[in-house]
Amino acid sequence: MKRFTLFNATSLTLGFAFLYVPILILVIYSFNASRLVTVWAGFSTKWYGELLQNQQFLDAAWVTLKVGLISSSIATVLGTIAALVLVRGGKFRGRTLFSGMIYAPLVMPEVITGLSLLLLFIAAGVDRGVFTIVLAHATFSMCYVSVVVSSRLISFDQSIEEAAYDLGCTPFDAFKSVTLPIIAPAVISGWLLAFTLSLDDLVIASFTTGPAATTLPIKIYSAVRLGVSPEINALSTLLIGIVTIGVITASIATKRAAVHRKRQEELASQNN
Structure with a gap:
C-alpha cells in the first residue's frame, strides 16, 4: 500500500482549493451588504430579496426549469x-451507425451541435422558443443517459429476468417489475445528469432560443457582460444549493437501491 505522503496531501489540498475556493468566495459575497461585489460591507440577505423581485431573472429561471424537466424526461426515456x-x-x-449516432454528441463541439440544430429548425420553418430548446437539450443529453444506463445493463444478471419469464411474465411485465426497479438508480442518475446539463447549457441554447424564451444561463451571461452584481452571486448560490441537494438525494437513493437490490439477489439465490 502506498503511503499518503506530504506531497500527495499538498497536491490534493491545492487541487480542491483551486476548484472550491472560488465557489466559497461567491457564496460568501452573496451575503455582502455592499453593491460592490469585491468590497465587504457586512452580512446581509437583502440581495436574495432583490433577486426574488427581479421578474426577468424569475422568468428566465422558470423557462430553464421547464426546459430542464421536459428535456431530461424525454432524454431519459429515449436514452434508456x-x-x-x-x-x-x-x-x-446498422448497429455501428446507430451507436455512432448515439455517442456522437459526446465528442461533438457544442458550437457545431447548436449551429446544426439552428439550421435544421430554420429549414423546417420551426419558430425558435421553448420547444426548440427542449428538442436541442434532449438531443445532446440523451447520449449521456444512454451511457449511464448501458453501464448498468452490462452488469445486469439476466437470470433474474429469465426467472420472471418462467413464472409467466411477458417481456413488458418483466421489464416493468424486474429490470426497471434494478436499473432505476442508473435511470435516476441519467435523469439528474441530463437535468444538470440542461441547467448548465449556454452555447446550444443561445443558438436555438428565441426572443420569447431566455434561459437562465443566457440571462446571467448577458448580465455579467455589464458587470457582476450581488444578485447574480445570490442566484449562483441558490443554483449551487439546488445542485448539492440533488446530488445528495441521488446518492442516498442509489445507496438504498443498492441495498434493496442486494437483498433481492440474496432472496433469489436462496430460492434457487
Whole structure:
C-alpha cells in the first residue's frame, strides 16, 4: 500500500482549493451588504430579496426549469431505450451507425451541435422558443443517459429476468417489475445528469432560443457582460444549493437501491 505522503496531501489540498475556493468566495459575497461585489460591507440577505423581485431573472429561471424537466424526461426515456437496444439488441444491421449516432454528441463541439440544430429548425420553418430548446437539450443529453444506463445493463444478471419469464411474465411485465426497479438508480442518475446539463447549457441554447424564451444561463451571461452584481452571486448560490441537494438525494437513493437490490439477489439465490 502506498503511503499518503506530504506531497500527495499538498497536491490534493491545492487541487480542491483551486476548484472550491472560488465557489466559497461567491457564496460568501452573496451575503455582502455592499453593491460592490469585491468590497465587504457586512452580512446581509437583502440581495436574495432583490433577486426574488427581479421578474426577468424569475422568468428566465422558470423557462430553464421547464426546459430542464421536459428535456431530461424525454432524454431519459429515449436514452434508456437506446441503451436497451445497444446492450440487448445483439448484432443487427446498422448497429455501428446507430451507436455512432448515439455517442456522437459526446465528442461533438457544442458550437457545431447548436449551429446544426439552428439550421435544421430554420429549414423546417420551426419558430425558435421553448420547444426548440427542449428538442436541442434532449438531443445532446440523451447520449449521456444512454451511457449511464448501458453501464448498468452490462452488469445486469439476466437470470433474474429469465426467472420472471418462467413464472409467466411477458417481456413488458418483466421489464416493468424486474429490470426497471434494478436499473432505476442508473435511470435516476441519467435523469439528474441530463437535468444538470440542461441547467448548465449556454452555447446550444443561445443558438436555438428565441426572443420569447431566455434561459437562465443566457440571462446571467448577458448580465455579467455589464458587470457582476450581488444578485447574480445570490442566484449562483441558490443554483449551487439546488445542485448539492440533488446530488445528495441521488446518492442516498442509489445507496438504498443498492441495498434493496442486494437483498433481492440474496432472496433469489436462496430460492434457487
